[in-house]
Amino acid sequence: MRNEFVSCSFLLLLFVSLATGNVAASHMDDDDGVLLLPRQKEDGHPSSHMGMHMAMGMDKDDILNPAAKVFATIKDIVVGKTMPIYFPCIENPTTYQFLPDQKTHHIPLSSEHLPELLRFFSFSLDSHQALAMKQTLKICEMEAPKGEAQGCVTSLESLVDFAESIFGPDSQVGVVRSSLISKSTPVLQNYTVVEFKEISTGKLIACHNEPYPYAVYYCHFQWGTVNKVFMVSLVGENGDELNAVFLCHMDTSSWSTGHIGFRLLGLMPGESEICHFFPAYDMVVVP
Numbered sequence: 001m002r003n004e005f006v007s008c009s010f011l012l013l014l015f016v017s018l019a020t021g022n023v024a025a026s027h028m029d030d031d032d033g034v035l036l037l038p039r040q041k042e043d044g045h046p047s048s049h050m051g052m053h054m055a056m057g058m059d060k061d062d063i064l065n066p067a068a069k070v071f072a073t074i075k076d077i078v079v080g081k082t083m084p085i086y087f088p089c090i091e092n093p094t095t096y097q098f099l100p101d102q103k104t105h106h107i108p109l110s111s112e113h114l115p116e117l118l119r120f121f122s123f124s125l126d127s128h129q130a131l132a133m134k135q136t137l138k139i140c141e142m143e144a145p146k147g148e149a150q151g152c153v154t155s156l157e158s159l160v161d162f163a164e165s166i167f168g169p170d171s172q173v174g175v176v177r178s179s180l181i182s183k184s185t186p187v188l189q190n191y192t193v194v195e196f197k198e199i200s201t202g203k204l205i206a207c208h209n210e211p212y213p214y215a216v217y218y219c220h221f222q223w224g225t226v227n228k229v230f231m232v233s234l235v236g237e238n239g240d241e242l243n244a245v246f247l248c249h250m251d252t253s254s255w256s257t258g259h260i261g262f263r264l265l266g267l268m269p270g271e272s273e274i275c276h277f278f279p280a281y282d283m284v285v286v287p
């Protein structure tokens with residue numbers, strides 16, 4: 001609610017080439033050092049940026065969660081087709097933008113340093129911010145499963161380094177994100193496909209924003225998997241337009257039958273690709 005500088009604008013399509021010096025996220029030029037965690041919603045529900053985590057969960061009741069309405073297949077992406085889709089409204093986009101590297105590179109991103117980090121950010125041990133930081137650090141420190149690469153990035157520079165370690169040095173690195181929805185746009189409503197285009201096939205890195213006092217993205221990549229990314233232009237029932245990132249996992253044969261995507265779409269592993277729309281705070285990194 002506080003910072004409205006890009007909040008709730010439509011058609012903010014960020015498809016930029018980091019290598020040419022454009023940046024996906026503008027820098028927060030505060031010199032007063034105020035770094036705020038995304039706030040919990042007053043009603044006690046997890047804040048909206050947790051939506052995807054809930055949607056990717058495996059709980060039996062998850063399919064009733066409106067935030068799970070992000071799954072579809074490529075067949076669903078037909079001009080003129082209408083379907084309900086959930087897009088969280090982001091109240092403070094600055095929380096999701098990288099700080100300049102020189103501001104964060106000296107701050108340790110490690111559980112070992114949690115006590116001093118909490119002191120640095122003035123969060124008490126039992127605050128929800130402390131819990132969120134603890135969980136984020138745990139995610140960042142997870143061991144990558146075989147055949148996967150993962151890690152947390154806290155700046156554009158570290159994002160490009162991570163991407164180059166996978167795509168190869170000197171590769172052009174592009175970032176795609178969904179546009180923001182307006183505060184007056186229902187988070188779940190019917191959208192009609194206006195237009196779509198495929199952006200990339202093959203190697204891609206998915207990066208998810210994790211709650212932290214500054215922008216931290218957990219990025220992961222799987223060797224040997226085929227993915228497709230589409231940019232889909234949608235118009236909502238209320239007339240709002242947005243461009244959404246639509247990521248398809250082409251081979252689902254090794255996925256668990258209980259995956260929420262299968263249950264929502266009534267499909268079985270390997271029967272079809274599973275795709276999902278990305279919320280605006282997450283990003284897909286492509287060569």
Ligand SMILES: *[C@@H]1O[C@H](CO)[C@@H](O)[C@H](O)[C@H]1NC(C)=O
Pocket residue numbers: 084188189190
């Ligand atoms: C979408 O449209 C269908 C058919 O008109 C309707 O039944 C459904 O309630 C709508 N969904 C939402 C989320 O508005």
